[in-house]
Every structure is written in structure tokens, then in C-alpha cells.
Amino acid sequence: MILLTGFEPFGGESTNPSWTAARVAAARLRAEGLDAQAVELPCVFGDSIRALEEALDQYRPELVVCAGQAGGRSRVSLERIAINCDDARIPDNAGKAPVDEPVVPGGPAAYFSSLPVKAALAALTAAGIPAEVSQTAGTYVCNHLFYGLMHALRLRPGSRGGFVHVPYEPAQLPPGSTDPSLPLEQLAEALAVVVRSALAAAADLKIAAGATH
Template identity: 65%
Template sequence: MILITGFEPFGGEGLNPSWAAAQRAAAALNDAGVPAAAVELPVEFGAAGEALRRAIAAGDYDLVLAVGQAGGRPKLSLERVAVNVDDARIPDNAGNSPVDEPVVPGGPVGYFSTLPVKACLQALTRAGIPAEVSQTAGTYVCNHVFYALMHQLAEKPGIRGGFVHVPYAPEQLSGRQHPSMEIAVMAQGLEVIARTALSTGADIKLGAGATH
């Protein structure tokens, strides 16, 4: 079974495409006979990780795919690594602005995604969906959830997990000049990632690094 999480709107936006895409992807997987659930997380440090913990505990999952918005990015971003730091550029939806605080006190410096990120990148590219491997999930609530997810799954070795960032949806732009992607395409991409993660054992070797 698959769990896909998205976030509520934040930063003055009326929409968070991560949640809309998570819902559509879960529905498509269920329609295809692949059991999946979608859960919306709050954009709040601490509370988001706790909501994720409850969601994981509520089901018997093989895969957890957390999704968030990275406005300004033009592609689906398969995040490679979560870091143990909260450093907020803007307050979260509860007004919290942690600076240089650990996600988990005493936890490891970082965790790698356990998704086969290169195989997922290849599958997305073959499906015609713009995608990339990202080396940073930032230090806001997306990274907080990514780190919390991998910290929880470290004690559940049978469950794969990782994080994907999505661009703005076109309806968010209102004349602003930013890259965007239709929510339907995001959802299709999440479905491709989920299916690839379930069907792939060892990841493939594929150049997708970064120079900066």
C-alpha cells in the first residue's frame, strides 16, 4: 500500500499543488488496483512531523511518498537527501520561525531517500514529464517532513520513502513570471514514481549530479 502526503497552502497562497496532485495520484492508483491513501499535512514545524507519524501508523504501507511545493522550480524534483536542520526564511502557518534548530535533537546529520531516484528519473523522462534529481530540499517544512519521514522509516526497514518537490500550478501565478506545471501532469509523475519505486530493487547508475 502507498501513502502520498501533500501540504496545505502557505505563504499567502490559496492552493498548494502538492496536495491536489497527491489526491489525484492516489485516486489514479486506486482506480488501477494499487491501494493508495492521501493525507494532507500542516505547514508547521513539529506538527507536520507528528501528523506524518500518525498517518504512517494508521496503515500497512510499503511506500511513503511525501510531496511539497517548490515555487520557481520548473520540474518535478526527486530529493536525494534530508538534513537535520530547521532554518525558516518565512514563518510557518502557526507563526513559528525556527533558526538553526535540529529537526530531531541528537539525530543523524542527514538521511538519503530510499526511493530509487535515478530509476524514477529515467521513468519520468521516458513518460515525457520534466524531472530532475535535487540535492537539497531546503530548510523549511518540506525538509522537516522529509527528515522526519526518513527518521521514522529508519526503524521500519521494510518501507521505502522519499520526498518530491513540485512546481507552481499555472493557476497560482496570476501574471507572475514563474515556471509552472499542470496538476494533472504532477499527479501523473507521482504515479510514475510510486510504480517505479514499488517495482525497482537496486537503483540504476545514471548521471544526474550537480556542480553547485
Template identity: 50%
Template sequence: MKILVTGFTPFGGEQINPSWEAARRLPNRIGGAELIKHEIPTEFDASGAALHKLLTELRPDAVLSVGQYGGANCIRVERVAINLRDARIADNAGKQPTDEPVVAGGPDAYFATIPTREIVDALREQNIPAQLSYSAGTFVCNNLLYCALHESAQSYPALRCGFVHVPYLPEQAKDGNAPSMGLEMMVKALHIAVEAIAEEEKQ
């Protein structure tokens, strides 16, 4: 089986994005699954277009997208994507939508189709701070998860899609005033998440 793992480019004036730094350090195989890793632009339109191209070319069995959630104190495994773009800041293309749908006429929301609760339980068993999250926000992270789930619903019904948010890296934590997590722990967390997805696919 093939699992597509994506991370984002830096945004909001940052020089690094921990989502891609962690994703790209994963091995090429986990739990019998082949991992294909790609960096996605932090742009509303380009992120969906990039994902569409990857799904068309690669035909993966599952997609795990990873994003930065500045201020989070743990790994957040997202359960819901909503059909809304409402940006507090502009994306990397300068776009700052307000009250726009991700997909015009699409459903209000989709639930993630990876084993979210099992992933959180597995992370906690390894003493990695983690929680289920019921809001992926309204920026490009939510946008990408919604695009993945919508495309799955329309064209690839067997495709499993999910999203994990990671905190800041210590060097991003603004003089220690924001929560952060070491890169090694982030990589371990993503490894565990991919293992859970691969195990479910076998069943």
C-alpha cells in the same frame, strides 16, 4: 502493498498547494499497490506528528511525500534530508526556527530510500521535465522527509521513504513571471513515481 502519499496545505499566503491538488487526484490503486492519500499541515511540529500517527495506524510499505517548490521549472526528486530547520518565512503555526535540528541528536542527514534516479529517468522518458535534487531546503518539506526517514531508521527498517517537489501551478505563477506546470502533468508525474516505487517493492 500500501503506499502513503502526502501533500501539504497552502502556505505563505497562497490559496492552493499543488502538492495536495496533484496527490489527491491519484487513483486509489497503482501498479498493484493501494494508495492512501493524506493532506499534511505546513507546520514544523504538526507535520511530523501527523506523519507519526499515519505510520502507526496505517503501517504502509512506502511513503511518497509531495511539496511545492515555488520557482522550480521541473519535478524535483529529492535524494537527501538534512537535520536542520532554518526557515525564511514562518510556517502556518507562526513558527520560524533558525538553526534548529529536526530531531535533537539525530544524524546530520539521511538519503531517500525510494528509487530516485529510476523515477527521474521514467519521467524524462515521458517528456516530463525532471531532475535529481540534492537539497530539499530547510523548511517543512525537508522537515517531513527527515522525520519519515528517521522514523523508518528507528522503527520501520523496511519502510521506503521519498519526497518529490512540484512547481507552481499556472494560476500561481505571478503574471507568468515564474515557472509553472499544469496539474495534469503533475498528476502523471506522481503516478509514474508511484509505479516505480511499487515495482521496486515487488523485487
């Protein structure tokens, strides 16, 4: 079973492309004969992880792909690592703004994604979708959820998961904006490609996709 998640709108936005893309991607995967479900999560520290854990208990997925919005990025970002740190520049949707607090007290400093991020990168590039391997998921609710996911999956042998950041979709941008965006069709297909890559890859590819800064 495959679980995709996206977030509710935050920061004054009326939509969040991560949720729209997750919902469309799940429907697309079901049309291909795969058992896939999409769940919308609150953009709230703590509550997002609790809602995710409820979905993990309900669906018992073997593969989890969580998505979030990264406004300003121009590519679909395959997140490599989640860190045990909450440091909010803006409040979440419940007004919480933790600073320098652990996601899980006493937890490890970081978790790596168990998705084949480089195989997914190659597949996305072949599909003509701008993509990258990202070395940081930030310190806001997206990283918080990513860390919480990997912390939960350590107790679920055989389950894999990770996090993908998506850019704005064009409809979110005001007239004249120069912020980068990608069409919803590409965002949804990107999440579906990540799922297909994870199902197909027994091991990740060893290709360069690092960063110098």
C-alpha cells in the same frame, strides 16, 4: 500499502499543488488496483511530522511518497537527501520560524531517500515530464518533514520513502507571471510515476544526475 502526502497552502497561497497532486495520484493508483491513500499535512514545524507519524501508524504503508511545493522550480524534483536542520526564512502556518535548530536533537546529520530516485528520473523523462534529481530540499517544512519521515522509517523495516518537490501549477500564477509551472495533470502523473518506479525497481539505476553547484 502506499501513502502519499501533500501540504496545506502556505505563504499566503490559497492552494498547494502538492496536496492536489497527491490526492489525484492516489485516486489514479487505486484505479490501477493499488492500495493507495493520500493525506494532507499541516505546513507547520513539528505538527507536520506528528501528523505523518499518525498516518504511518494508521495505514502501515510499505511505500511513502511525500510531496511539497517548490515555487520557482521548473521541474519535478526528486529529493536525494534530508538534513537535520531547520532554518526558516518565513514563518510556518503557526507563526514558527526556527533558525539553526535540529529537526531531531541528536539525530544523524542527514538521511538519504530510500526511493529509487534515478529510476524515477528515467521514467519521468520517458513520460515527457520535466524532472531532476535535487541535492537539497531546503531548510523549511519540506526538508523538516522529509527528515522526520526517514527518521521514522528507520524503525519500520521493509518500508521505503522519500520526498518530491513540485513546481507551481498554472492556476496559482497571476496574469503576466513568468514563474515556471506545470499542469496539475503532469504533477499528479509525476507522483504516480514515482510510485510505479519504486514498486518496479529492486535497485536504483546508476546514471549521472548530479550537480556541479
